[in-house]
Amino acid sequence: MDKELNSTLDDIDNATDNTSEQQNTSNNWQRISPIALIYFVLMFIKNIFGNFIYVAPALLIGYNKIAEDPSFWLPFIYGLSALLGLASLLSYYFFQYRLTNQQIEIRSGVFAKKYVNLPFSRIQNVELTEPLYYRPFGYTCMQLDTAGSVKQEAKVVALKKSFAEQLKHEILAAHLVQSDKAESLTDDESVTNEAPVPNEDDETVLDRRNLDDLVIHxxxxxxxxxxxxxxxxxxxxxxxxxxxxxxxxxxxxxxxxxxxxxxxxxxxxxxxxxxxxxxxxxxxxxxxxxxxAFHDFKLSKIGDRYIRRSGLFTKTEVTMRLSRLQMIVRQQDWLDILLGRINLKFEQSNANFNNPNAGQLTNKIIVPSVTNKECQQLMLDAYPDNQLKNTKFKRVHPRLLIRNIFLFLLPITSVVAWVLIEHDKIEGLYYLGSGTAFIGFLMVMRYLRWGYAKDDNFIYVRQGVLGVDYLTFPIYKVQQTSFKQSWFLKRKQLCSIEFVLAAGAVNVPYLPQEDGLELINSSLYEVEESKRNWM
Structure with a gap:
């Protein structure tokens, strides 16, 4: 298979034209297309304004000064433009990549050098993004994710679309073959037959979103x-x-x-x-x-991989393997409940979630504004054994509500009321009373929403305030559990528990100690007994 993959990559190289991003030889370092300069300029601008909360005061002062004397600030504007141009040129010059032995190597960085080496077999997700300024020229950005450390992710910011599509196919094929070998290998035999690679003609469309759906969303x-x-x-x-x-x-x-x-x-x-x-x-x-964001939305499936395509100005294609799915979130805001719509989220590993340089790769696939029937069909496609529709949730203990009201709401309200009376602001008490009543109402709704349930395969958690979210995750995906019990909770035989998955932590507060221990013990037993891979 290794020889075949090498041969295929060589065929890709010979099939592409003589642009800088297409391979003449798989062993030589290649430069990306000069069109990437636009990408680097926009990324620098995005990073500057991404920290809006820090630069807002300076922008406000600068705006007032510009309005008073526009010519005074022209040198600063020219200087910033020159700096952006120079930084973009250097970023383009130092960005190189090459393909060797079923792996991709990337070198980047001006002062802080960065080198990434990713074997195809370790790449879990491939995302292709077509910004508006790339589309007329047939270029795309390729983001690669290994579902591991944030240091194991890479992005090639300007590839010919045809070349990127073929490279993506080879990456996914290599990963599929490697996974099938690992699953099929035994102590006494090895795999000699190569696993079939899913054909794009086998792609099944699971869901599309029309304009009216996007308006509702x-x-x-x-x-x-x-x-x-x-x-x-x-x-x-x-x-x-x-x-x-x-x-x-x-x-x-x-x-x-x-x-x-x-x-x-x-x-x-x-x-x-x-x-x-x-x-x-x-x-x-x-x-x-x-x-x-969701124009021309299409969710498809090839083999065990989900593919989401959407975007009006920037077209994005995200590929997610079913085994990498960690949790499904069924989300409804209060208006969604009134209109009978649901936002469905397929949560993956969030290893790159907090990485500011992770680019456009998302850690979830969102299917916006689906009906209840559509939601049920999509959930059953991913988790055929889930019983969310028929699950009866246990409510958390009322002491959660009592604590919030008597420990937080009433003391703060009393202090504010005393201050108003001391300053002879009696009319403010009416607003204080209204605000307290509204916050109390939200606390009650928050308490009523909390719930939890479990069956042989899944754990279900319900939460929300005016809206409601349902979280469903397989028990074997649990990586860590936490049992929390303060002195007060121990006296009342209560506890709070936490399940840690690759997609993040799921908390359940103020449940009976017996239920908490049973959930944790049964979950850990299932993880140890099944020995199934969470990825």
């Missing part, structure tokens, strides 16, 4: 408020600019917010209409974001 999973929070330092300037612009059309915004002499219903009407307009604008942006 944008409405129910509105995250634009995060962006608005980041824009808070600039809101005064933005509102002033908008007001001046509207004045050009004879619209005086300020007069709508002059409440002196107006009745209560007029003030309430103004506030309500303003709130609805703002929410409409936010919803439009959220829907656009959903369409951009």
């Amino acid at each position: 944008g409405l129910t999973n509105n995250r634009v408020w995060i962006f608005l929070g980041g824009m808070a330092p600039f809101m005064d300037r933005i509102s002033s600019t908008i007001g001046e612009w509207l004045m050009m059309f004879g619209i005086n915004v300020n007069q709508y917010f002059e409440f002196e002499g107006r009745s209560g219903w007029q003030i309430a009407s103004t506030v309500l209409s303003t709130f609805l307009i703002v929410m409409l604008i936010i919803s439009i942006f959220s829907v656009l974001g959903s369409i951009i």
Whole structure:
């Protein structure tokens, strides 16, 4: 098989044209295409503005100074542009890769040199990403992940799409053959027959998302408020600019917010209409974001691999092997519950989740806004034996709610109320009471959502506040357990437990000690008894 893979790579090399990213010989270091300069420039800009919370004050001050004297800041703008250009040129110059003996080697870095050597057989995931600026030229980014340390991931940022597709096929074929050999090998015999490689013609489409599905997803999973929070330092300037612009059309915004002499219903009407307009604008942006991210969404399956393709401007293809699936999350926000929609997440290893240089590789496949029937079909395809639909959950102990109310909510409310009374702000007590009642309601909902269950193959956890999430994971995927019991919990025969998987930790608080020990002991026994590989 090794000779065949070498021969195939040589065929790929001979089939590609004479661009820098395509191989003339598999033993020579190759440079990527100069189009990668665009990628490096945009990545540097993204890294700068990715730390928005740190640079926001400087940007705010700089914006005011620029408005006062634009010419004064031109040298800084030119200097920053030159720095970005130089950094991008150096990053391109020092980026090289080569293919040898069914492995890929990558050298990169200007001052901090980085060398990555990945055998094809260790690569778990291959992601192809086509940014908008690559698409007219037929280039793509290839991200490789081994599901191990964050140091074992690599990205080739500019490959011809045809070459990347063939290379991906060889990588997945090598990994499949290696896995089949490991599973089939015994003490007395070795595998001589090569495992068949799944053909792309065998790809089965499991799910597609239409435009109306993406619109619903944008409405129910509105995250634009995060962006608005980041824009808070600039809101005064933005509102002033908008007001001046509207004045050009004879619209005086300020007069709508002059409440002196107006009745209560007029003030309430103004506030309500303003709130609805703002929410409409936010919803439009959220829907656009959903369409951009999940346009032309398709979830397919070839053999034991899931393939997700989506994206309007940047097309992304993510491949995930079924054995690497750690947990399925069935997620519903409160509006999802009203509309009967579910967001389904296939969680993988999160080894690269906290790595700022991990590129675009995701640790999950998200299927947005599916119906209950579609959700059930997808879950059964991945975990045929799961019984989530018919599972009865046990609720955590009420002392969790009692602790939150009497240890946190009431003491803080009492202190704030005392401060208001001392400063003769009696009217503030009405707002304090409303806020306390709302927070108390959220605490009650949080308690009611908590639940847990177990069968012979899976552990199920329910959590949420207004919405509800259901977490399902096979018992043999558990890598570590934790039993937590404070002095207070021990007196009440209660405990909190934690299951650690490759996809992250799952916590269950304030359950009976007997249930906690049974869950942990039975899980560890299953892991030891089955001896199944979590990957």
